[in-house]
Amino acid sequence: MTDAEPAPDIAMWGASGSGKTAFLAALSIALNRAGTSWRLVGENQASGAELIRLRNRLLDDRMFPDSTESLTYYNWLLIGAAESRRQWWRPWRTLPGRAPRIRLDFLDPRGGLYAEEQASVDKEALVASLVRSRGLIYMFDPDRESRVGDAFKHLDQALNEVAGQMLVGDEFADGKLPHYIAVCITKYDDPRVLMLADRWKLAEPDVNDDLRIPRVDEDRAREFFHRLCRHGRSHNAEMIVDLIETYFHKDRVRFFVTSSVGMYIDERRRRFDPDDFLNVIDDPQKGLMIRGAVRPINVMEPVIWLGDMLSSRSMRSG
Ligand SMILES: Nc1nc2c(ncn2[C@@H]2O[C@H](COP(=O)(O)OP(=O)(O)O)[C@@H](O)[C@H]2O)c(=O)[nH]1
Numbered sequence: 001m002t003d004a005e006p007a008p009d010i011a012m013w014g015a016s017g018s019g020k021t022a023f024l025a026a027l028s029i030a031l032n033r034a035g036t037s038w039r040l041v042g043e044n045q046a047s048g049a050e051l052i053r054l055r056n057r058l059l060d061d062r063m064f065p066d067s068t069e070s071l072t073y074y075n076w077l078l079i080g081a082a083e084s085r086r087q088w089w090r091p092w093r094t095l096p097g098r099a100p101r102i103r104l105d106f107l108d109p110r111g112g113l114y115a116e117e118q119a120s121v122d123k124e125a126l127v128a129s130l131v132r133s134r135g136l137i138y139m140f141d142p143d144r145e146s147r148v149g150d151a152f153k154h155l156d157q158a159l160n161e162v163a164g165q166m167l168v169g170d171e172f173a174d175g176k177l178p179h180y181i182a183v184c185i186t187k188y189d190d191p192r193v194l195m196l197a198d199r200w201k202l203a204e205p206d207v208n209d210d211l212r213i214p215r216v217d218e219d220r221a222r223e224f225f226h227r228l229c230r231h232g233r234s235h236n237a238e239m240i241v242d243l244i245e246t247y248f249h250k251d252r253v254r255f256f257v258t259s260s261v262g263m264y265i266d267e268r269r270r271r272f273d274p275d276d277f278l279n280v281i282d283d284p285q286k287g288l289m290i291r292g293a294v295r296p297i298n299v300m301e302p303v304i305w306l307g308d309m310l311s312s313r314s315m316r317s318g
């Protein structure tokens with residue numbers, strides 16, 4: 001990518017209530033916790049203020065962000081560490097390198113927009129953001145799918161519209177959309193989701209993690225997703241994986257099992273307890289509250305993966 005070209009965008013897609021805003025709120029917490037050199041900053045003052053507001057909502061108020069009332073744009077930049085360079089003929093001199101930057105242009109639609117049949121300005125903006133981006137975060141909420149079962153319908157509609165705009169010309173002659181797509185199963189901490197992973201023998205305690213939180217191995221995340229789709233309310237859901245792999249290059253699709261708040265861990269025992277891991281509790285006065293520390297699971301990983309893919313492939317943003 002040359003300096004003149006703007007970094008490609010990462011866009012987000014998912015049904016209302018699937019956990020998009022919570023994911024965004026958890027992103028900077030995840031980056032801080034991991035001690036990475038990546039920093040998240042607002043590209044303008046409003047986006048910066050929103051970043052802090054969302055984070056404080058989880059950390060200080062111990063609540064989830066309110067459901068989105070209107071279409072909200074977040075313009076954030078993920079800035080990595082610059083690697084200094086040496087030239088072999090002058091190895092004693094180091095030159096400052098350029099810090100990698102990933103533009104996160106998140107558009108958080110109001111609840112219900114996905115389900116609206118009629119065209120609207122907001123819906124056009126949403127499709128436009130998918131067309132403009134080269135990285136997608138697709139949020140799949142297994143709980144919603146087991147109750148409502150409309151993920152296939154909405155994804156099919158959206159991809160149809162995006163493909164209608166992108167694939168008619170000659171630019172993508174192979175007939176596939178050019179995006180990298182991170183398919184994120186959300187709310188893994190929810191007992192209904194974790195229990196399924198456990199029942200299907202897909203979750204195992206991570207031996208590299210002192211807390212021994214059960215994880216679904218990266219290699220098995222696609223299988224978990226597929227099984228969750230088949231487990232859902234709608235028979236169409238089992239076609240979601242095929243749908244994704246028909247529209248996108250198979251090697252540009254990756255699956256992540258995510259949770260924005262993570263599991264509850266008793267700070268004295270500091271071990272995952274299968275009988276006491278609920279981190280979201282229903283307070284009679286305040287509603288849903290976050291009980292313990294916020295330990296996001298696979299929230300930063302999909303974003304950094306997309307960023308790496310986009311910057312290494314020097315994809316054009318046009
Ligand atoms: N247990 C659990 N619940 C979550 C998580 N993320 C979101 N939720 C729940 O899902 C609701 C909707 O999330 P939100 O981020 O507003 O969804 P959006 O409409 O896609 O932006 C929240 O109010 C929470 O109750 C998570 O990581 N774990």
Ligand SMILES: [Mg+2]
Pocket residue numbers: 020021022067068108109
């Ligand atoms: Mg939202």
